[in-house]
Amino acid sequence: MLDAPLLELRDLGRRFGAVRALAGVDLTAARGQVHALTGANGAGKSTLMNLLAGVYPPSSGEIRIDGRAMQFNSPLQAREAGINTVYQELTVLPELSVAENIWLGREPRTRSGLLDRRAMLARSATLLEEFHLPLDPKRRCADLNLATRQLVEIARALSSSARILSLDEPTAVLSPSERRRLFDIVAELKRRGLLILFVSHRLDEVFEIADEVTVLRNGERVFSGPMASLDRDALVRHMVGHTVDERGRVPVLADPQRPQLQIRVHGARGATELTMKSGEIVGLAGLVGAGRTRLARRLAGREAGMKADYRVGQKQFSIDSAAAGIRHGVIYLTEDRKRDGLFANLSVLKNTSAAALPSLSRLGVVDRAAERSAVVPILQRLRLVAASLRVPASELSGGNQQKLLFGRALLAKPILLICDEPTRGVDVGAREEIYALIDTLSREGVTMVLVCSDLKELLMLCHRLLVVRGAAVVAELPAGASERDIVGAATEVA
Ligand SMILES: Nc1ncnc2c1ncn2[C@@H]1O[C@H](COP(=O)(O)OP(=O)(O)OP(=O)(O)O)[C@@H](O)[C@H]1O
Ligand SMILES: [Mg+2]
Structure with a gap:
């Protein structure tokens, strides 16, 4: 033929x-x-x-x-x-x-x-x-x-x-x-x-x-x-099935006077210090291989042998493992679902509640009703598509796995949420929901660090950008910077 x-x-x-x-x-x-x-x-x-x-x-x-x-x-x-x-x-x-x-x-x-x-x-x-x-x-x-x-x-x-x-x-x-x-x-x-x-x-x-x-x-x-x-x-x-209002805006920090969060991370070439206002969304920008993910993982205590020291108001603590991070409310949303995110064989429900179990348990026993009523609204808001809450995460489509991880991070009630590519593979409608949720969290005082390869998204969401090289911060840009400014700053310091 x-x-x-x-x-x-x-x-x-x-x-x-x-x-x-x-x-x-x-x-x-x-x-x-x-x-x-x-x-x-x-x-x-x-x-x-x-x-x-x-x-x-x-x-x-x-x-x-x-x-x-x-x-x-x-x-x-x-x-x-x-x-x-x-x-x-x-x-x-x-x-x-x-x-x-x-x-x-x-x-x-x-x-x-x-x-x-x-x-x-x-x-x-x-x-x-x-x-x-x-x-x-x-x-x-x-x-x-x-x-x-x-x-x-x-x-x-x-x-x-x-x-x-x-x-x-x-x-x-x-x-x-x-x-x-x-x-x-x-x-x-x-x-x-x-x-x-x-x-x-x-x-x-x-x-x-x-x-x-x-x-x-x-x-x-x-x-x-x-x-x-x-x-x-x-x-x-x-x-x-309907139009989606895709936003464009310069984010403004609601109340810039609120208490601060200080982090000191120890790296191969000395320490990096970050100071953030509560509710502030800080973006990490940089060229390929600049080490944005490495820095983000260090902040969350996820790079072996590199601890992060925190001072939040009067409290001080150190994080040197994923578990320690979760205990202190420092939650890392991974870019690599396969490596350190999803429990492929666990159900949608268990995957979502994983980091929030302490607050959903009494005397060490998970309160199933509380678990369900915490998980359902957030997955609904993210428009998660799954046959049921009981199916294993491996049966979800790629974007729905991402929504699940985002839901898990939200449920953990973080003080610092570190998101590496939070909208990776997420469809246009749910992406707007994730933006709105990030906005709400910021207003509620949750401080965030974002890594995102889509510069438009980074600029739209962040109050401040830090330019990264060698997994350390080398320059800073204010909100309202342009894509050009980012690329300029990233290459200048390279
Ligand atoms: N192995 C599987 N077992 C059970 N259900 C599955 C399996 N693979 C896919 N599904 C279901 O089939 C439907 C379509 O999934 P598919 O992965 O094709 O979506 P997609 O369009 O690629 O989505 P995304 O943009 O999120 O990647 C979803 O409801 C998903 O949960
Ligand atoms: Mg797919």
Whole structure:
């Protein structure tokens, strides 16, 4: 069939037990295009990509490539058909090197069948050079940050000849310059005739790179068409069913005279001191690798061997572990859900109440009614989509896992809330809720430290910005600074 589209989905559906993740989806996409998939958290985007990737089979309908109905019994078969996928929850194995991860399962062998390490490194080098990926093939992945591990995942997807490349929220953890590099790669792949399926909750990006868009809602397709036929409001309306008032403002600290919080963190190159007013939201800005996450983790006592000393009003205490942080009300919301956030096998309820159990228990026994009535309203406000409070966190969509972590942090009644990428992968409606909650917390006197790779978001939320380098503070910018100011300050001190 000469004129058949590269990809055609017919009446595609998938159920998980009672949950209907995808139903009756039709979609046609041509080569040499970027086709965006959008929709609120839990709409079915990752499910669609997983079906294409052969992770699990559809419950109904079919996938056609070049007009031929396909059946994938494994991810390997999908790959052999030319479908490569960069998953939302990264699958890089931390104990392996960059090169080993790229060629996993397809390692070059010597004639005697042994692993040919030289060939593997050489091939990696060629690949990384071709796409200008700044990766060292010999590095162990455990030592890489989330954004760099994402690049490894992309390199792996580019390493076999693909016809379709699925990118499930590839930009959620990327800095502006890393995102630029990814978009350059996407443009190049488009020129080579690939079809790129692209998921992102950052709508600016969708408008920037997509040619076509399909919108999913509750597992169904509600719109397909050229990107140019929609404006932002129309797209949001398709996604969430109503428009969302996206704010723009310069935050003002309500009562700047209130008592202060002082923190001293000890690092490799001496101590860093931070002084914050109660209710103040301080943003950490910096170039890639500047150590924003490292600093944030140190503040929360989460970097081994580095303690943080606190003085809050008359009280003094030190934190040198996650548990000590929680005990003193210093709560860290992780950027890396897989590493130190989610308890994948625990229920939604237990995950949310995890850091608040002392206040929900009497004589060491959890008061189940109190637990429920604390958890339910906050998850409702965050519009968490889950079959029930009892399902394990691993069954939630990526954005809903993020909402769960945010809910947990709120319930813990923090005095200092340290948020690393709080809206990572969260849809446009819930993101506004998170902004509003951050606002409310600040008014209630909760002090916050924010790390956020989206500079617009950082500027909109923070009362003050600290420019970070080498995991230490090197400059300060007031609220009302511009994106340019941040980039300027970050490069000046570099
Ligand atoms: N393995 C699973 N078991 C049970 N339910 C699942 C499983 N995977 C997904 N679901 C459910 O299917 C629905 C669609 O999830 P999916 O991950 O496709 O959403 P998504 O559009 O990718 O959302 P997000 O933007 O948050 O990543 C959700 O209700 C989710 O809880
Ligand atoms: Mg998803």
